[in-house]
Amino acid sequence: MNYQMISVRQALTLLLLALFTMGTELLPALTQAGAALWLAPLLCLPLLLLGLNLFSRGQATAERRDLGDELLRVAGPVGGRLLCLFFLLWGFVLLTLGTARCAARLATAEGSPLFFAALVLALSVWMARGKLSAAARSCEIFYRILAVAMLGVLLMALPRLSPGYVLLLRRAELVALPAALLSLLGLLSAGLYVLFFAGSVSRRESDTRTAYRRVSLLLVSLSVLLFLILGSFGAALTQKLERPFFQMVAALGVSGAFQRLEALFSALWMLGDLAFFVLLLFAAKRLTATVTGRKESAKSAVFFAGAALFAGALLGRYEGLLRVCQEILLPRGGLLVGALLLVLLFWTRVGRKSVEEQ
């Protein structure tokens, strides 16, 4: 048994964990759709399911390889390496923004916020040095912890909902939904980096159904979460808040038993950051190997994590810049990069088919 291999279920759990925690922080900032924002993930669901269906069709038996290797094959050694370099750089941008986000969330009045971000990065480098299967297995455990935490939030936040804030939608908000949908897709496109280590994901017959279930779970839970945030603060106040999810959690609690849960949740969310970093670092390791033409080495992960910590610290000093990056660069850039990735994926598959036909 090859311990470097993970199952599709594990890969999806890793994605679910990474994207959900990112979504809880970044999605409420997509304010253009106002109170209708919670519909965006639901609208996104059929699109993604259709995409998955197209992607998995006729692929069940085909041998799967890393996207980086495929690009080398289709676009030639120079073109392929340039493309990989581009994705590597974007991956680095994602890693930097992730670090800055993690640091900003855990910032305390005293002491440097970077301490915890550095801790999470160090942990993810350590995981990236080891086996992918071990990292994926620990993400499965983290996923259960976060699922229980979210269930608790759901139960406690439900009684505080004001349905008037979420169920009444104006035309302008509905018209803005497609734009919010695109931003959402842009944010979720970071998940496509899993394709760069697709060669380590083993496939089985029942995987398609698992994939449908996990993707639906991700989008439905994001939608529920936005529903809770908008329902308890209203769209107008949510726009003004810096971290609406954590402020909502801060207000939850059972009086007399426990209160002020935001510190706990900020800490729990580090597990999601960890999954996100692990995803990017494993992809970065493979991509670096492809670009340099050498064997995969853990040194590249150390290098990227260190550079991201430095860049994240720099970015953290300019809060306005970080905000612009998170609200404009990340969704729009993500959309473009994601679209490019999908086009290239399609190209590699067409290329392979024509080879097979010859």
Place this chain on the structure above:
Amino acid sequence: MKRALALVLLLCVALSACRVPFSLPRAQEPRGLALAGLLAAERQDDGSLRVLSATQARGGEAARVYEGIGASLAEAVGRSRSAGTQTVSYAHVEHLLVEERFVSGSLPDLFSFCFQNGEQSAEAKLWLLRDAPLDTLFVPDADPVGRLAVLRAGGEAGTGLPDLSLRAAAAGWAEHGCVLLPTLRPNEAGELVFDSYGIIKDGALLGYLEGETAVGAALLAGEELHWVESFALDGERRVSLRLFSKGCSVRPLIQKGVLKSLIISCRLSGEQSEGWAAEDLAALRAQIERRVRWELEEASLLLRAKNADATALLRQAGLREPWYWETLAGQWEERFATLPIEFEVELRLDQGT
């Protein structure tokens, strides 16, 4: 071997917490902190802000009071932190009390301070203090936090008028620009009692809904509360009833795309709690209905005179007719003050046991 040494060295540097490139976060020692349960703010004559905070009296220990003055709320609160013999923590503030002069103009500042600072819980209750300076409450041996906790418990149980959380107030202010703030006033004995609702619109205090109109406003907002009212039958005999409101429904009448009127119907049930069984139920019913209708009408008249939809009638009407939300929201601003409103009271009477 090398690796283990490096690891130990790294651990030592991290634990020493000194002269590492970044300072380590420090945990706060809860024993050294005074946990304030109440934060009160007022505007002084020279325009500066003064905050007073108090801990709750526990056992034989009296409540402690801390004071801070500054040009802004953040500054004043910051000063009050280190004003006493213990550092004050505002992480467990349950009540925010603001005085009249503070509330007109500074309410948005309070919201931004509380939400950006993130130390106060968004579920802290917000109260307005009427006709009294803050100093009257913070006298020796007084326990304002304990008193406010009683008022809050009454609001939550439905026996008093409902209180308002910071979150609901800020959401209402951001959505419609107006809020009804529960208002307190010290009675002769110096204890805080519920007085009225302050009408806040666009950051200004426009007036108060007192007595029965306060009940009317709570009913209009769809709150579920219960209270006791007494009625005179045949001139002499008095009967007391406990009235339970089950919420209001607000039905908009829209004809040809134009909002014509509102029908507000309030569901109540009454239970006789004093006086022997009334024989003349019809007369009693008529009296109750007349009084509740009057309360509703007065409250809505006062609110409409200020053009302040502080009981969120618009959203209630919208939830009733969600398909016409665009029409409703578009026409509300200009139509609200003059809109004909019909009030209905649905009463179910129980004779008690």
